[in-house]
Amino acid sequence: MASIAAAFCFLVGIALTGYVGLIVRSELVYHHKSDVLSEVNGVRARLELEIGRAVAHGLGLRDYLAEFEGRAFEPDTFRNIATELINANPGIRSIGIAPGNILQAVYPLAPNEGAVGLDYRSNAAQWPAVEQAMRSREIVVSGPVDLVQGGRALLVRIPVYPARYTSQPLAERTYWGVATLVLDEVKLLASAGALSVPEGIRISVMSKPEDGGAPERLFGDAIPAGVEPVGAPLLLPGNVEWQLLGYPVEGWRSTGREVWITQFVGSVLALVFSVMAFLLISEIYRARSIALHDPLTGLANRRLLEERMNQLVAMCDRSGVGFEIFYVDLDAFKPVNDHYGHSVGDQLLIEIGRRLQNQTREYDTVARVGGDEFIVLTPGNMRQAEKETFVARLSERVNAAFQFSGAQIDIRASIGSAGYPMDAATISDLLRVADARMYAQKARSKPSTSNVPEGGVPQAG
Secondary structure (H helix, E strand, O other), X not given: OHHHHHHHHHHXXXXXXXXXXXXXXXXXXXXXXXXXXXXXXXXXXXXXXXXXXXXXXXXXXXXXXXXXXOOOOOHHHHHHHHHHHHHHOOOEEEEEEEEOOEOOEEEOOOOOHHHXXXXXXHOOOOHHHXXXXXXXXXXXXXXXXXXXXXXXXXXXXXXXXXXXXXXXXXXXXXXXXXXXXXXEHHHHHHHOOOOOOOOOEEEEEEEOOOOOOOOOEEEEOXXXXXXXXXXXXXXXXXXXXXXXXXXXXXXOOOOOHHHHHHHHHHHHHHHHOHHHHHHHHHHHHHHHHHHHEOOOOOOEOHHHHHHHHHXXXXXXXXXXXXXXXXXXXXXXXXXXXXXXXXXXXXXXXXXHHHHHHHOOOOOOEEEEOOOOEEEEEEEOOOOHHHHHHHHHHHHXXXXXXXEEOOEEEOOOEEXXXXXXXXXXXXXXHHHHHHHHXXXXXXXXXXXXXXXXOOOOOOOOO
């Protein structure tokens, strides 16, 4: 029996060593993915900025073209303005002007002479984007396309609708024609840093077909079969949505010194002190769980949350991409404890933690930082509309009624958000900003006691 027990404990020790190795490998892959995602987000931000700069120049060109309403187009003046625009933005390869959808002027003219006189309406490849810009009255980005003179480029279609009088509504204006900016693929990617990412990382831009079909590679390297890339959405004018993907050439890093040390030490301990090794590893993991996780909900605690925020701050210093936090505070937790008891209150906290986790991504962090206070940490900065949508989704899910042992408890939570580095330069200041916004929402939404139903639990913070 002693031999059987020793053999059993040894096998358990080896199994635990293998399990710990998997955890270490998963952590290595997670950190590797976080590093690559940081690079991808940096490229995305710079690429959107470069395209935005080109579009801004195009808007200036549109204002210039609007002056030709009712009079002949002046090619000589256009060439002077086009020269200035291309000098100001090297990513613009050429500029074309098409009054009435017929291309009348291109700069530089060489090697584009053959395109002058082209009627877009008779060109099946180019007319859909021009027609979309004309009908939507908005800028449309299309491509990339292979150019006759060599290379690939994005086409920015800018419809021109001159105003006959000041403040004339856009819907009432008459279509004059379209301006086209041809953006060089290589120069655009180089300006965005997509061609100078760290060694071993590859960047690809994929289309997102509206019909739900397979994505098409637009720029960058083909993704090898079996490689799971990380990505971020790339939003362009004209409701064009692409996906910016990144992956390591040699695969995600899951081996290293940490893995070998873990396996060697675990194997030695399992062989020599099988029973002691089993108890020791169990104790280490129990202590780690207590130190970094909330014992009631199993969520990250404040210490683990601050560690991850410090990591994201360090990444932001390198990439310029920050993160968002969402401070969630229950408005009715104390009355629930008083009315139903602490055991029900504990189950409510566990349920709130589960609801928050269901609304977040794998690499987001949900932490319990106080009695009825939670913080959701999301890497990457959100636009205001994205943040409002996310807060509304969290609020809707958290505020759903909680049922326990036949009792139905209405829940209401206040949520305050803040972004790093836009709202604060330090983590402590960021937490204060989110906390203040949460309390401001609590003050706005706090109901009067006259609205409390007879026999109900008051919703008071």
